Amino acid sequence: MTPAAYSIGVDLGGTNLRIAAYTKPSGILEEIRLPTRLHDGRDAVVRDMCGAIRELLDKHSYSFLAGIGVGSPGPIELPEGRLHHLPNLPGWDGFELRAAIERILGMPVIVENDANLAALAEFVLGKGKSLGVDSLCMLTLGTGVGNGIILNGKTWDGMNGMAGEAGHATIWPDGHVCGCGSNGCLEQYASATAIRRMTCEAIATGAAPGLAALQKKNPEFTSREVADSAHAGDADAQKVWEMVGRSLGIGVGALVNTLNLPLYVIGGGVVQAWDLFAPKMFEELRHRSYVYRFTDGEIDAFGHRSAKTYVEPAELGAESGILGACLLPFVAGPEPPK
Numbered sequence: 001m002t003p004a005a006y007s008i009g010v011d012l013g014g015t016n017l018r019i020a021a022y023t024k025p026s027g028i029l030e031e032i033r034l035p036t037r038l039h040d041g042r043d044a045v046v047r048d049m050c051g052a053i054r055e056l057l058d059k060h061s062y063s064f065l066a067g068i069g070v071g072s073p074g075p076i077e078l079p080e081g082r083l084h085h086l087p088n089l090p091g092w093d094g095f096e097l098r099a100a101i102e103r104i105l106g107m108p109v110i111v112e113n114d115a116n117l118a119a120l121a122e123f124v125l126g127k128g129k130s131l132g133v134d135s136l137c138m139l140t141l142g143t144g145v146g147n148g149i150i151l152n153g154k155t156w157d158g159m160n161g162m163a164g165e166a167g168h169a170t171i172w173p174d175g176h177v178c179g180c181g182s183n184g185c186l187e188q189y190a191s192a193t194a195i196r197r198m199t200c201e202a203i204a205t206g207a208a209p210g211l212a213a214l215q216k217k218n219p220e221f222t223s224r225e226v227a228d229s230a231h232a233g234d235a236d237a238q239k240v241w242e243m244v245g246r247s248l249g250i251g252v253g254a255l256v257n258t259l260n261l262p263l264y265v266i267g268g269g270v271v272q273a274w275d276l277f278a279p280k281m282f283e284e285l286r287h288r289s290y291v292y293r294f295t296d297g298e299i300d301a302f303g304h305r306s307a308k309t310y311v312e313p314a315e316l317g318a319e320s321g322i323l324g325a326c327l328l329p330f331v332a333g334p335e336p337p338k
């Protein structure tokens with residue numbers, strides 16, 4: 001029997017570099033994890049990456065290679081894979097990631113924004129598969145807020161790779177300043193970083209004794225501990241999560257009104273606190289989006305059942321980035337000639 005075609009996926013993060021071999025029938029066959037040696041410079045990181053790719057290519061040379069997919073933090077110009085100001089990869093501005101990898105490997109690779117790859121994985125193997133939809137939009141709540149859009153089974157890159165930046169959609173016009181140069185972005189109200197900041201702001205008012213005690217006990221407290229406080233009944237912690245919910249509801253409402261897709265997936269570590277932010281999110285969503293209200297899947301007064309817009313937590317968790325990179329060669333069309 002001919003062995004199944006395999007792909008190699010790379011997940012380039014600010015802390016870890018993950019390189020995996022994958023087949024459709026068996027999933028991830030094996031994975032190499034390395035620290036991202038940022039202090040040694042981008043060439044060292046790319047050399048590490050290519051060394052691990054070669055190791056996997058040699059091991060699996062008996063079967064057909066579908067391609068190599070590389071996920072990078074954005075903003076990134078596609079298909080060239082040229083990086084722009086990345087907060088987690090200082091000194092990589094203007095770096096042509098795809099060309100650098102191809103020079104060393106002597107073979108083509110496909111580069112994609114990591115938020116788009118998380119969306120692709122969720123589409124093929126997660127919530128998109130469970131619901132059987134053809135398109136979805138995903139928000140990943142982590143250090144920042146990533147956004148990826150899958151239209152008719154393909155990642156939507158936009159004109160040059162910069163589509164899907166809803167993390168920097170304005171939610172509160174005079175809100176907190178953002179690293180992108182604007183202020184009041186969704187990322188400033190729905191990321192793990194934002195939850196910590198909003199908690200510190202509540203503590204600074206002097207009127208949130210429970211949260212002040214949390215900070216005193218652990219100055220490095222995380223969004224998860226703010227969730228624990230809210231679950232334990234702390235009203236100030238609950239208010240922080242309500243703000244996350246309101247902000248997400250406004251952001252998702254604009255996406256629903258613009259895109260009218262069947263599914264919006266919310267992923268990232270913060271989603272473990274779904275029960276804390278979802279009620280406000282849905283309340284706001286119903287208020288802000290009549291498209292959402294008109295697509296509730298119910299039968300109306302005229303006996304017509306509407307289509308349904310789903311807003312759901314992600315299924316795949318922290319594996320979605322590497323899985324999306326592995327899936328990319330199987331779904332990306334042939335590269336245009338250079």
Ligand SMILES: [Zn+2]
Pocket residue numbers: 167168169178179180181182183185187
């Ligand atoms: Zn921003």
